[in-house]
Amino acid sequence: MNMLTISPINAFSDNYIWLIRRGNRGFVVDPGEPGPVLTALNADGIELAGILVTHHHFDHTGAVAALKDETGCAVWGPPDSPAGPYDHTVAEGDTVSVLGVAFSVLNVPGHTLDHIAYYSPAEQALFCGDTLFVGGCGRVFEGTPPQMRASLEKLSRLPADTLIFCAHEYTLANLRFARLVEPENTELANFLSACERKREQNEPTVPSQISDELSCNPFLRWQSPEILKTLEAAGRLIDDSPDGIFTAVREWKNTA
Numbered sequence: 001m002n003m004l005t006i007s008p009i010n011a012f013s014d015n016y017i018w019l020i021r022r023g024n025r026g027f028v029v030d031p032g033e034p035g036p037v038l039t040a041l042n043a044d045g046i047e048l049a050g051i052l053v054t055h056h057h058f059d060h061t062g063a064v065a066a067l068k069d070e071t072g073c074a075v076w077g078p079p080d081s082p083a084g085p086y087d088h089t090v091a092e093g094d095t096v097s098v099l100g101v102a103f104s105v106l107n108v109p110g111h112t113l114d115h116i117a118y119y120s121p122a123e124q125a126l127f128c129g130d131t132l133f134v135g136g137c138g139r140v141f142e143g144t145p146p147q148m149r150a151s152l153e154k155l156s157r158l159p160a161d162t163l164i165f166c167a168h169e170y171t172l173a174n175l176r177f178a179r180l181v182e183p184e185n186t187e188l189a190n191f192l193s194a195c196e197r198k199r200e201q202n203e204p205t206v207p208s209q210i211s212d213e214l215s216c217n218p219f220l221r222w223q224s225p226e227i228l229k230t231l232e233a234a235g236r237l238i239d240d241s242p243d244g245i246f247t248a249v250r251e252w253k254n255t256a
């Protein structure tokens with residue numbers, strides 16, 4: 001039985017700020033904009049008890065100060081963060097109690113160096129910011145491709161039914177690129193169709209599950225013979241190591 005209810009608040013053009021509720025108390029994850037958060041809280045009479053930050057980018061932290069001023073809530077985030085310091089600094093091995101439910105912190109550098117994720121085995125829920133997306137992954141801005149791949153591999157080893165609450169609705173573009181890289185993957189074709197139907201109804205495609213990502217996300221499929229073949233045929237293969245394949249797919253997506 002899940003104790004928490006998790007729902008998206010739309011922000012900017014394609015961000016999801018996740019609202020975690022238990023009764024009339026709530027947490028939000030990565031609030032970039034205060035307005036939509038305050039509207040959602042007021043609509044349901046929710047008291048904001050805390051904010052979780054995954055990384056320093058403005059579209060994830062822009063509303064932290066305003067929400068803290070308005071509500072007096074506490075903020076958890078990574079150390080050495082350009083958007084910090086936060087009330088509570090957390091890193092790999094630490095646990096955050098979110099409305100009485102334990103979330104473990106995982107270090108997942110690559111998109112930024114300060115990037116962390118929050119995982120609850122009891123809720124089967126992962127808040128991974130801009131590291132793992134449905135069908136894709138964040139750009140490697142501050143870390144290196146091998147560092148990013150190691151972070152993704154760490155997330156991919158979570159239980160298959162873990163729900164991936166990422167911070168953007170990038171799914172259709174990601175899965176259309178994935179089809180280019182792995183055209184014969186029928187699970188991918190089916191998953192793309194299911195996600196297209198959701199978007200037609202204006203529903204979020206997030207969360208997916210780790211199992212979806214393992215079968216469809218080209219950034220986790222460095223063992224796929226078809227991806228290797230496609231990279232070779234496109235003259236994009238750097239080397240056939242997992243890091244080489246990941247790097248080649250990431251570079252292709254950057255320009256696709």
Ligand SMILES: [Zn+2]
Pocket residue numbers: 055057111130
């Ligand atoms: Zn980011």
